Amino acid sequence: MTDQKPELDSDTLAFVGRVFQFARMGHAEELATLFGQGLPANLRNDKGDSLLMLAAYNGQHEATRVILEAGGDPELANDRGQTPLAGAAFKGDLAMAELLLAHRAQVDGVGDGTRTALMTAAMFDRTEMVDLLLAHGANPDLRDASGQSAADMARAMGAKATPDQLDRAARKAG
Template structure:
């Protein structure tokens, strides 16, 4: 999938972005490569760099005007990919490009949701501290970041910390999933007593501010 036929310079840029070759990226751009060229899977150079966590290349591409929100047919964008990889350096590299914090992935989620599910503690803390992302965004499955951290997490230290971070940044513990089940109920059912206790305390604060 391409918007136009790829030139040799475009192909060089796409490959170099994924490999992390700064000199090759600069050379391809100087040769006229489009910063928004797309490979056969509809991925831009910046998206390929984001998947490969090529931070220096990403900075260069953002400076060259690459779109941090450009999505492939799977609805992955460079910014959304940071929630999958959990890369805080990539988050910082992309912020100057003006990420659309409301842009949704194929599940209808924003970047903090997959990060919470996957246990990316540092990323969850950074994206909530450094951006205005909606901590209570509900995806197409009816799940928030808090619900995914409990329902799809393993209850271990990383997910316990993520629950604490989400709550500290205002996540609503009373928001239920599509079946009407709250995060605390999921925690109790899954045998996560520490998470359940944290959620119970948060519910109390929410009901009795």
């Protein structure tokens, strides 16, 4: 028995490429039709990005909703360990974060990595996102694999407001 992957013909590769473009570009109706025909909602590309990750990262709210309702896993991380919620946090997309959280995204989820969405939001000084994640129960005291908290990461990145914001939240929680 070998681990050899089957060769895909050019038509199949073109189809798969279109499906991932549908997610990136927000073609919700086309995705819904394909899911209705049996397309797996957790399809991933060569970088480990799921359809949900691509739709969420690119701010495609309706496509994200369609993928979630078709069974897209909000905890499925890409090859860099990033979850769709962390992608929304990086982008500062509050509505997307709310949508993901309403569909079972774990507020402190780390996928295959060690960074939470709160850590990502803090690093890029996304104060409104930090507030949103904290309101949903994000833990400001969690540490990544190197032992850094969200506030530590924010300071290391030169964020202006989020380090103090997180320090206040940690004192309040403690």
